[in-house]
Amino acid sequence: xxxxxxxxxxxxxxERIRRLAKQKGEPMNSLILRMLKLHFSESMxxxxxxxxxxxxxxxxxxxxxxxxxxxxxxxxxxxxxxK
Numbered sequence: 001x002x003x004x005x006x007x008x009x010x011x012x013x014x015e016r017i018r019r020l021a022k023q024k025g026e027p028m029n030s031l032i033l034r035m036l037k038l039h040f041s042e043s044m045x046x047x048x049x050x051x052x053x054x055x056x057x058x059x060x061x062x063x064x065x066x067x068x069x070x071x072x073x074x075x076x077x078x079x080x081x082x083k
Contacts, residue, residue: 017031017032023062
């Protein structure tokens with residue numbers, strides 16, 4: 001197997017890749033390889049269909065304080081609207 005080194009990756013991109021790999025529960029290298037394979041198979045007209053997996057979704061709930069905060073307003077009842 002060939003190894004490729006990528007230089008000059010800006011900090012923001014590196015952090016986004018790290019977060020996505022952590023979110024998906026896979027090493028960064030595996031994530032990047034999968035993304036490259038997907039890109040090049042699509043751009044080269046590969047007949048291999050892209051499959052989306054729901055396996056991660058069935059593993060359980062992921063806490064997200066930002067979502068909880070955004071949904072907080074839906075828990076408030078406007079008593080005047082019910083009169």
